Amino acid sequence: MAVVASAPGKVLMTGGYLILERPNAGVVLSTNARFYAVVKPLYDEIKHDSWAWVWTDVKLTSPQLSRESMYKLSLKNLMLQCVSSSESRNPFVEQAVPYVIAAALALFDKDKTDALNKLLLQGLDITILGCNDFYSYRNQIEARGLPLTPESLAALPPFTSITFNAEEQNGQNCKPEVAKTGLGSSAAMTTAVVAALLHYLGVVDLSPLSKFEGSADLDVVHIIAQTAHCIAQGKVGSGFDVSSAVYGSHRYVRFSPDVLSSAQDAAKGTPLQEVMAAILKGKWDHERTKFSLPPLMNLLLGEPGTGGSSTPSMVGAVKRWQKSDPAKAQETWRKLSEANSKLEIQFNILSKLAEENCNAYKCVIDKCSEQKSEKWIEQSIEPSQEAVVKALLGARSAMVEIRNLMHQMGEAAGVPIEPESQTRLLDATMDMEGVLLAGVPGAGGFRCSLCCNLGRLLATTSPKLGVLSMFWPC
Ligand SMILES: Nc1ncnc2c1ncn2[C@@H]1O[C@H](COP(=O)(O)OP(=O)(O)OP(=O)(O)O)[C@@H](O)[C@H]1O
Ligand SMILES: C[C@@](O)(CCOP(=O)(O)O)CC(=O)O
Structure with a gap:
């Protein structure tokens, strides 16, 4: 067997x-x-x-x-x-x-x-x-002269061979790591x-x-x-x-x-x-x-470029900062914890609203998925729809707060948690039609960024x- x-x-x-x-x-x-x-x-x-x-x-x-x-x-x-x-x-x-x-x-x-x-x-x-x-198949896709698009990625056969990044740090060659x-x-x-x-x-x-x-x-x-x-x-x-x-x-x-x-x-x-x-x-x-994410929302990940960051060294830097400036670190963590809860609460509200009034929820998501966030409030014509828009905007502002605090923590600890290049990419992503939020997941750095968009694809499950x-x- x-x-x-x-x-x-x-x-x-x-x-x-x-x-x-x-x-x-x-x-x-x-x-x-x-x-x-x-x-x-x-x-x-x-x-x-x-x-x-x-x-x-x-x-x-x-x-x-x-x-x-x-x-x-x-x-x-x-x-x-x-x-x-x-x-x-x-x-x-x-x-x-x-x-x-x-x-x-x-x-x-x-x-x-x-x-x-x-x-x-x-x-x-x-x-x-x-x-x-x-x-990451970035190098292989580029080597074949193909565009860096989801379609080029989707064209790869399942379980394609993986490659190693020959890492170079501080001018020294490190052990190659899987890309x-x-x-x-x-x-x-x-x-x-x-x-x-x-x-x-x-x-x-x-x-x-x-x-x-x-x-x-x-x-x-x-x-x-x-x-x-x-x-x-x-x-x-x-x-x-x-x-x-x-x-x-x-x-x-x-x-x-x-x-x-x-x-x-x-x-x-x-x-x-x-x-x-x-x-x-x-x-x-x-x-x-x-x-789980509320219905009709999708999580997308984008690979912003090569480079990468090491989680253990970023964690080490944050821990050193916590020791060297405990008062400031505690204050930042308290605010971050509050902003994290805010985002979670808004998502839970959205899930509840979807359950209680599926039509109003779906109607708002359909309309907002075509518009930039500044226009979302104009899309609600009744109180049940307005509640959905409010929760969407609440989630968005909680994520902006999280991003600011993560950026500040990185600056204070001397590690790029939300580096400038990611900030530009995330701001531009958040400014697109139907995008609820964008951010750097996990330890952040020069790695994949996440974006949560509305209604375009099927709802995600929780595998x-x-x-x-x-x-x-x-
Ligand atoms: N398809 C695969 N077949 C065999 N080994 C693999 C495969 N994919 C990854 N690995 C091994 O898994 C390990 C990945 O561990 P590593 O600690 O680098 O990643 P990680 O912490 O899980 O990374 P991340 O959270 O960034 O994805 C490496 O030892 C790598 O060789
Ligand atoms: C920094 C940390 O909180 C998250 C790291 O996440 P990731 O590996 O960057 O996805 C470390 C951890 O939780 O083990």
Whole structure:
């Protein structure tokens, strides 16, 4: 049997930086770009050599990077050893595999453990694929002499090969990085791999979509994916990316980092199964509240140019500023938190108005989608329509406030959170017909910008984790 799991990418619309500290919230939207993981047995039958009862094989294929890696997995201590070239390592999958098996061992009784070992002895064959939207194809499109338009992007075949940016910083060559768009490829990849493995090994049952709404099984996926992701990254971020890869769009308040402290015991020699048992029982105190974009609104992302910014160094600069000027930093964060809540409230009002009076809502959105924002107020002819326009304008002004404060924070911290070039692009975008708002998502910088427009396309859904089991023809 093969299992395919997929997890969505993310866009952090509000809460960049603030979300790193509880109890600040952020609104994260999941994207229709998804990461897929396929898990199936590597061999039809169990090998009978004696050594094969202690070690099993794991094969990891990344077709978009033309990479195939082979590993030996010790069934005694769950150590994974790469036996192919070290260039083709994937730290996220390398953490995901042992943590998933450790969770299975922590949760299974004797009979299930025996069945698990048999399944593992058939080896694990893992393939990972990310939608094109996770990557920048700017260079390839330009090299082919094609225009930089959505049509040129759409013409690329699905799961096109990805390229590396040969990064140059301060005149020095750094390790080349995948040319990413910032949709959280590592979180979506880790989540898809964890979900596919957990389902394949029978630890969770994620198959019928309707059944696992808010179920404990999704929580297990979340805990293991979050743990593996933090260990692979070597840092504990806020975790909004893994959370949205599992649950879809929502309002998120981070978990207390202490919950992962037992993961450090693995380095001190505590068996991974015990570490995982403690983490699964830990006090996961993150908060997740329902949130989605109101109907007839779309989130679009644009890649403004090459360059990119590093989230860890921007976070480092903001933290140094918080220490050096605590009073000013606190004041800015308080105002930002208020502006973030304002935006969230206006979106919730819009969703409510759409539910209560669908016709009035749709009529306003249809008309405003053709007009610049200065003309929106003239489009309402009755109180129910006026309420919709007011909420639209309220959302817009909250976003302008957020942008100003993010820009100020960047200036104070000495990092370009909303750099001048983005400001020009965002102002011009916000001045277009039917555009509700525009901004820099997440940590900001010289990366993708977001824009929320009205009514042109179909309403977005809130995609979350999906799983499909299928029988693999041997
Ligand atoms: N299609 C793919 N196949 C195999 N590995 C991939 C694929 N896409 C991304 N990766 C790997 O995923 C990792 C991306 O992790 P990285 O920490 O750079 O991104 P990220 O923090 O998720 O980025 P962002 O949030 O900006 O998208 C890299 O190690 C990269 O090699
Ligand atoms: C700055 C931060 O708040 C958001 C980073 O988001 P992104 O990776 O830039 O999308 C960091 C975090 O939440 O882990």
